[in-house]
Amino acid sequence: MRNLRGIYVIWLRDVKRFWQDRVRVVVGIAQPALYLFVLGNGLGGSFSLAGTPAAQGGFVRFMYPGIIGMTVLFTATFSAISIVWDREFGFLKEVLVAPVSRSAIAIGKALGGATQATLQGAIILLLAPLAGVQITLLDVLILLPVMALVAFAMTSLGIAIAARMRSMESFQVVMNFFLMPMFFLSGAMFFTDRVPAWMKPLVSIDPLTYGVDALRGIVLGLNRFPLVQSVLILAGFATLALGLAVRSFQREG
Amino acid sequence: MNAIEVHDLRKNFKEIPAVKGVSFQIPPGEIFGFLGPNGAGKTTTINILCTLLTPTAGTALVAGHDVVRERDQVRRKIGIVFQDRALDERLTAFDNMQLHAILYNVPARELPKRIDAALATVELLDRKKSLVRTFSGGMKRRLEIARGLLHTPEVLFLDEPTVGLDPQTRRAIWDYIQKLHQKRGLTIFMTTHYMEEAEVCHRIAIIDHGKIIALDTPANLKRLVGGDVVILKTSDDAQAAAEIQSRFHLPVSPNGQGLRLEVEGGEQFIPTLIRDLPTTITSISLHRPTLEDVFVKLTGRAIREEGPESMLRVGMRMWGRR
Numbered sequence: 001m002r003n004l005r006g007i008y009v010i011w012l013r014d015v016k017r018f019w020q021d022r023v024r025v026v027v028g029i030a031q032p033a034l035y036l037f038v039l040g041n042g043l044g045g046s047f048s049l050a051g052t053p054a055a056q057g058g059f060v061r062f063m064y065p066g067i068i069g070m071t072v073l074f075t076a077t078f079s080a081i082s083i084v085w086d087r088e089f090g091f092l093k094e095v096l097v098a099p100v101s102r103s104a105i106a107i108g109k110a111l112g113g114a115t116q117a118t119l120q121g122a123i124i125l126l127l128a129p130l131a132g133v134q135i136t137l138l139d140v141l142i143l144l145p146v147m148a149l150v151a152f153a154m155t156s157l158g159i160a161i162a163a164r165m166r167s168m169e170s171f172q173v174v175m176n177f178f179l180m181p182m183f184f185l186s187g188a189m190f191f192t193d194r195v196p197a198w199m200k201p202l203v204s205i206d207p208l209t210y211g212v213d214a215l216r217g218i219v220l221g222l223n224r225f226p227l228v229q230s231v232l233i234l235a236g237f238a239t240l241a242l243g244l245a246v247r248s249f250q251r252e253g
Numbered sequence: 254m255n256a257i258e259v260h261d262l263r264k265n266f267k268e269i270p271a272v273k274g275v276s277f278q279i280p281p282g283e284i285f286g287f288l289g290p291n292g293a294g295k296t297t298t299i300n301i302l303c304t305l306l307t308p309t310a311g312t313a314l315v316a317g318h319d320v321v322r323e324r325d326q327v328r329r330k331i332g333i334v335f336q337d338r339a340l341d342e343r344l345t346a347f348d349n350m351q352l353h354a355i356l357y358n359v360p361a362r363e364l365p366k367r368i369d370a371a372l373a374t375v376e377l378l379d380r381k382k383s384l385v386r387t388f389s390g391g392m393k394r395r396l397e398i399a400r401g402l403l404h405t406p407e408v409l410f411l412d413e414p415t416v417g418l419d420p421q422t423r424r425a426i427w428d429y430i431q432k433l434h435q436k437r438g439l440t441i442f443m444t445t446h447y448m449e450e451a452e453v454c455h456r457i458a459i460i461d462h463g464k465i466i467a468l469d470t471p472a473n474l475k476r477l478v479g480g481d482v483v484i485l486k487t488s489d490d491a492q493a494a495a496e497i498q499s500r501f502h503l504p505v506s507p508n509g510q511g512l513r514l515e516v517e518g519g520e521q522f523i524p525t526l527i528r529d530l531p532t533t534i535t536s537i538s539l540h541r542p543t544l545e546d547v548f549v550k551l552t553g554r555a556i557r558e559e560g561p562e563s564m565l566r567v568g569m570r571m572w573g574r575r
């Protein structure tokens with residue numbers, strides 16, 4: 001009971017903040033749109049998708065699910081960063097002296113970040129018509145939980161790392177070593193079955209690969225792995241990451 | 254039962270001791286102050302008492318519960334205002350209060366009423382819906398105090414509640430605290446390095462280098478200082494010090510701004526001193542003993558160097574946190 005209350009408060013705070021920042025949330029659509037249309041059209045002009053199942057509709061359409069994945073990944077990670085921020089600026093302290101357990105903080109934070117990232121991802125769905133993608137209501141109903149799962153996994157990973165960090169700077173360094181490679185290797189911008197052999201293992205241990213693949217499957221029907229398999233792998237990864245996040249919180253103090 | 258009981262409390266960070274065995278008891282309803290310079294171990298002690306840190310040795314009971322073994326019981330009964338701000342500045346005053354109230358299980362039905370009442374006590378009710386970011390330093394502090402009291406704690410911890418605020422705001426905050434104390438009769442444990450503030454405490458522990466070097470009521474502590482304090486500047490302080498020692502048989506100590514001596518009946522002494530001292534006196538001042546003097550007496554140092562240098566240090570500390 002006591003822990004549910006703690007989880008709820010941490011989650012509620014993230015939701016409130018998301019609401020306070022609604023202007024930025026809408027403006028936040030600019031960056032993914034830039035990636036999608038500038039990079040998508042640019043790359044699409046240089047490389048041909050002819051002969052692949054994605055030939056129809058062009059590169060922008062192919063990249064669209066990847067951009068949803070990117071948005072979720074980035075939002076989730078930046079939400080996790082706020083833990084370092086909170087420690088420097090003290091809000092976390094206020095929660096640490098409250099009669100709630102530390103695991104509640106980690107879980108609440110993971111749920112809060114996941115909610116933010118899912119909502120931000122959902123906003124990207126509005127770009128679908130511009131990307132030449134048709135999404136049905138049923139697609140949306142399947143997309144949302146998958147996005148939420150990806151978001152939860154990524155926030156948990158971010159928290160597990162952030163809880164061990166003491167300063168913003170070190171967190172940024174670590175994130176650059178995780179975040180960008182995770183995004184690039186995930187196949188958000190290319191077909192993962194055509195990469196050189198040495199990249200293959202890296203691609204397959206990147207959890208985001210399965211997230212992007214699942215999203216692409218739902219939106220375009222172009223998945224390499226069965227949806228169920230991707231979901232199971234993501235769920236397994238999320239559990240592991242959450243476990244690490246909870247542990248890194250309990251070690252503190 | 255005492256509100257707080259601390260026995261031989263110690264805390265080392267790695268090998269370095271920050272608190273070196275402090276003991277004290279605080280009866281319910283008392284305002285108890287920790288007075289000491291930067292790095293004395295005040296915050297460390299508070300952090301142990303409010304269960305954020307585990308002590309290296311010793312025991313501490315707060316509201317009858319052990320701070321290590323009965324964390325949750327302790328946490329339910331205390332309110333804290335940290336030295337560093339602990340508000341979410343991107344949320345409104347109401348949001349900050351609401352999150353706190355849920356954490357402490359304030360019944361949902363009572364919640365709006367209680368938040369309004371708490372905000373009204375610190376005169377922030379009209380800013381309920383404003384983002385905390387838009388508050389001044391003093392308003393943020395008042396909000397934190399209101400929040401700390403929202404769940405009606407038995408013991409309230411205030412770690413330098415007025416640091417960095419202008420004198421007027423400081424006085425206003427102390428008025429709130431004293432009013433609250435009278436109304437609710439709660440126990441208050443506070444730290445400060447402002448002497449005037451320490452005067453409102455029923456009892457004060459002077460802490461330096463992790464140890465309590467004196468503990469008593471402000472009046473009794475001031476009696477430790479021999480008499481009135483005279484501070485003088487001269488054209489040659491070393492020369493003047495020697496002359497005072499030989500002519501008046503009074504101990505003299507340099508104190509940064511000039512020479513400092515303690516003497517009974519300062520008003521009568523000053524004319525004599527001016528008449529009989531060969532070295533030219535450029536300025537002279539007389540004051541009744543303050544806690545500052547007690548601190549100087551006990552440690553041989555001023556608790557806080559006033560002036561531009563200390564401003565710079567505060568400024569740098571604030572930067573350091575960014």
Ligand SMILES: Nc1ncnc2c1ncn2[C@@H]1O[C@H](COP(=O)(O)OP(=O)(O)OP(=O)(O)O)[C@@H](O)[C@H]1O
Binds near residue numbers: 270295296
């Ligand atoms: N987390 C920490 N790790 C290592 N040393 C620490 C830590 N916290 C405090 N210290 C050290 O412990 C000593 C006491 O610090 P503390 O914060 O308790 O002082 P304080 O009396 O509150 O000072 P101030 O008036 O500056 O707030 C200092 O020497 C400080 O450097």
Ligand SMILES: [Mg+2]
Binds near residue numbers: 295296297336412
């Ligand atoms: Mg301190």
